[in-house]
Amino acid sequence: MLGFMKKIHGKEEGQAAVDRRQGSGPDLESLRPAQETSGKPEVPRKILVVGRGDTLDEEAVDYAVNLAERLGYDLIGLNVNPALGQKSRFFSPYKYHLREKFAQRAKTAGEDLKKVLAKKGIGFEQVVKFGDLGKAVAEVNRQIKRIEFVITQGGVKEAEVNGVINLPVFSISGYQGEKKMARESDSRGIGLMGKTVGFGLGTAVLYAAVFMNTDTVMQYFTKGAWYAALPIATVFVFSFVHGAFSNYLWEALGIQAPKRVAPRPTAAKRPVARKRPRPELRIDT
Amino acid sequence: MQDIAPEAVKFIDLNLMTITFLFIVGFIGGLVSGFIGSGGAFVLTPGMMSLGVPGAVAVASNMCHKFPKAMVGAYKRWKYGQVDIKLGLIMASSAGIGVWVGIMIQEWILKHWGEAGSNLYVSLSFVVILVIVGGYVFYDAYKTAKSGGEEKVTSLAVWLQKINLPPMVHFKTADVYISMWFTIPIGFATGMLAATIAVGGFIGVPGMIYVLGVSGLVASATELVIAFVMGFGGTVKWAINGMVDIRLTLIILAGSLLGVQLGAIGTTYVKEHMIKIVMGTIMIIVAVSRGLAVPKYLKQLGVISLQESTISILMGASFIIMCIALGIGALIILGSMWKAKRAETAAEAALVLDKSY
Numbered sequence: 001m002l003g004f005m006k007k008i009h010g011k012e013e014g015q016a017a018v019d020r021r022q023g024s025g026p027d028l029e030s031l032r033p034a035q036e037t038s039g040k041p042e043v044p045r046k047i048l049v050v051g052r053g054d055t056l057d058e059e060a061v062d063y064a065v066n067l068a069e070r071l072g073y074d075l076i077g078l079n080v081n082p083a084l085g086q087k088s089r090f091f092s093p094y095k096y097h098l099r100e101k102f103a104q105r106a107k108t109a110g111e112d113l114k115k116v117l118a119k120k121g122i123g124f125e126q127v128v129k130f131g132d133l134g135k136a137v138a139e140v141n142r143q144i145k146r147i148e149f150v151i152t153q154g155g156v157k158e159a160e161v162n163g164v165i166n167l168p169v170f171s172i173s174g175y176q177g178e179k180k181m182a183r184e185s186d187s188r189g190i191g192l193m194g195k196t197v198g199f200g201l202g203t204a205v206l207y208a209a210v211f212m213n214t215d216t217v218m219q220y221f222t223k224g225a226w227y228a229a230l231p232i233a234t235v236f237v238f239s240f241v242h243g244a245f246s247n248y249l250w251e252a253l254g255i256q257a258p259k260r261v262a263p264r265p266t267a268a269k270r271p272v273a274r275k276r277p278r279p280e281l282r283i284d285t
Numbered sequence: 286m287q288d289i290a291p292e293a294v295k296f297i298d299l300n301l302m303t304i305t306f307l308f309i310v311g312f313i314g315g316l317v318s319g320f321i322g323s324g325g326a327f328v329l330t331p332g333m334m335s336l337g338v339p340g341a342v343a344v345a346s347n348m349c350h351k352f353p354k355a356m357v358g359a360y361k362r363w364k365y366g367q368v369d370i371k372l373g374l375i376m377a378s379s380a381g382i383g384v385w386v387g388i389m390i391q392e393w394i395l396k397h398w399g400e401a402g403s404n405l406y407v408s409l410s411f412v413v414i415l416v417i418v419g420g421y422v423f424y425d426a427y428k429t430a431k432s433g434g435e436e437k438v439t440s441l442a443v444w445l446q447k448i449n450l451p452p453m454v455h456f457k458t459a460d461v462y463i464s465m466w467f468t469i470p471i472g473f474a475t476g477m478l479a480a481t482i483a484v485g486g487f488i489g490v491p492g493m494i495y496v497l498g499v500s501g502l503v504a505s506a507t508e509l510v511i512a513f514v515m516g517f518g519g520t521v522k523w524a525i526n527g528m529v530d531i532r533l534t535l536i537i538l539a540g541s542l543l544g545v546q547l548g549a550i551g552t553t554y555v556k557e558h559m560i561k562i563v564m565g566t567i568m569i570i571v572a573v574s575r576g577l578a579v580p581k582y583l584k585q586l587g588v589i590s591l592q593e594s595t596i597s598i599l600m601g602a603s604f605i606i607m608c609i610a611l612g613i614g615a616l617i618i619l620g621s622m623w624k625a626k627r628a629e630t631a632a633e634a635a636l637v638l639d640k641s642y
Contacts, residue, residue: 094630203539210535217531218296224527231349231529232520238538239353246543247361250550257365257553 044074044123045146050137050161051153052080054105060153060172061113065122073148074123077113078140079106085131092254103128134164141165196252199245206238296530297337304536306336311350311540313615318541319358319548320618321564322508323486326351328611329537330407330482331575335604338533340404341395344482345523346533350541352516358545359509365553367502369458372493373510375465376472380485380515383476388522391480401585408582410481411575418491419568425495426561436557442498459499459507471496476515486512487568494561501560502552551618554625563617570610577603 049056049064056077068075084099110126117124125144129136133156141147149168150161161169210217221230250256297303310332317324326347333343362368395403429436450464471492479485486508493504523529552560577599583589584596 207535207539210531214532221529221531222296222527224525227527228521228524228529231524231531231534232517234531235349235353235520235534235538238535239357239542242539242542243353243357243546246357246546249543250546255547255550257550 043146045071045148046074046076046144048076048078048137048140048144048147048150048167049153050078050080050133050150050156052082052133052156054079054081054102055109056113057153057172060151063172064151065117065120067151068122069120074125075117076125076127076140076144076147077110078127078129078136079110080129080131080133080136082131082133099130102130133160137161138164141167192248192252196245196248199241199248203238203242203245206241210234296342299532299536303336306332307533307536308540310611311537312544313540313611314537315354315358315541315544315546316548316551316618317544317563317567317611317614318354318486318509318512319361319545320505320551321486321548321560321567322490322505323484323512324564324567324614326482326484328571328607330484331411331571331578331603331607333533334404334407335600335607338530339400340407341391341400341523342528342530342533344391344407344480345520345526345528346530347537348479348516348523349520349529349531349534350537352513352520353538354541354545355509355512355516357542358549359506359513361546361549362506362509362552365506365549366458367506367552368510369456369499369503369507370510371454372456372459372461372468372497372499372503373507374514375454375468376475376489376493376507377511377514379469379472380476380479380489380511381518383473383478383485384480384515384519385476385522386473387477387480388519398586401582405579405582405586407482408575408578410478412572412579414478414482414487415568415572415575418487419565419572421495421565422491422561423565423569426558426565429558430562436500438498439495442496445496446498456499459493459497459503461498463497468497472511475511479512479515480519485515487564490564501557505552505560505564548618551622554629555618555621556625559617559621563614566617567610567614570613571607574603574606574610577606 047064047068049060051057051060056079061077064075067073079102081099081102084095084102106128107126110124114124114126127140127144129139137150147167149170150165152161152169152171156171220227221234307329310329314324314326314329318326329347329350330340330343333346334340338346359368359373363370391403391406394406398405445467446461446463448464448467450466452465453462454465454468455462471489474492475485475489477485478488486505489511490501490504490508493499493507494501499507520529580589580591580599581596584591
């Protein structure tokens, strides 16, 4: 167990970075109980619980723990953050910082769970991955032997995991699933690049078409009258293609509206000022 | 109009410098208009005119790039929940009338005083409106920033909202309940100005904020809807006259569609009064810039006599100041976006540290 866990950490870049910073002490410490449980001659079978976000849903964990107790399996918790998986030129130090924080949070939650499970005699390991969820699961499956099946929590669709590994996948939908779901997965990132390039090419073609035939274009486009439809139709077409391109371009560069919803401008309530004369005691003189 | 257009209007030759200039100005103009709901055109119209494009062609080509840009920007900001479509459409329909009236005035001036008259009219409209409205917007933004960024509804808006003059309309996103009769004049003025200088937003946005009581964020986003509708209408009119130089339009569009989306994203990062600050700052600087251009047109009309060297100095200064306005606007937007992003990062880090299990 110790051996292959080391192997995981060695291979997993984000996690490895975190471990290096924290020193190897706590890591080895955290592995010891697992070793004890795997003190049996046989490597224990395991259930893999997968979730996006830094904590695993209670529902999914409860279900997995119940099963593990009955079957005598161990648990592997896998926290995947697809949003921080993008590795490109624009991968900022800030994102590395976020990765570290994510891993830290996941670990803290994992340690707590581990203590609880240790009392029940269930071994628990925490793995943190960044990038595509399916790939992360496949990687863990390769590195950790004897994973029997996978439990995904709300927000993670079975299909995301199903295609990449040869294991039964069960989805537990919890009320927190929706909330914990990351905004976008890395698979979208690949599509994003494709879209950016595609629309970029489309834009280039359109511009080339107009500017290589400037004389003809100018002749007809400035004729006026019904020819007015030409420039108008042209700008519409350009704005759809080029507009889509620029939209994807900014997104691909990582510039997009922050997660928080823009402050809804609820203008100050303006109650109609109504004078309500209070009854007063007056002395008529 | 149609018969004089081909003779009176010359389309300029394009070179690399012109293209680069238009692209960059288009981008920054787009950035500004994505952020404050209008703009770009106020730099582009004089910018193109300084490249030798006749005023009417500059306005026409500008308007033709404006409506698709506004459409893209409006869609983006609508997704952020900032656009009051009902308000936009009501304002736009009255603005439509304003646009047609404005164009008629332009055509009349072009017919009677020629290009110089048209240029003078455009420049003077710039100066007068930008100084008055821009001055007030800037003053208000300064006041808001000083009092801690809390936007207040003007007493004029509060008073108008109390007047029960049917049909009363409730604008949900803007959260305003007001008689339709007060929205119409603002829409009309927006359209008039748009037809003249291609930036109706300099009346529309402050009008919505100060007269109707709409917040700056919603006003600037809704302005994009108005800009789209009347930009479209205006373009049809100009294109029928054959005034649109599609080459200029497309080059500007290349930059501005990139800019408008960045500007729209920017509104989700910054404090609301930043919109007013950017708007007021730009309006005042551009007014100064256009003011310096007025003597040239006056001379062309024979009203005053000036030496050529003085005029070229004035035009040079006008151009530089215009570029400064543009640059400052963009810098404020990008700077405040950057700052907001940093603050958010810090807050997120703090949240992470606070989170305990």
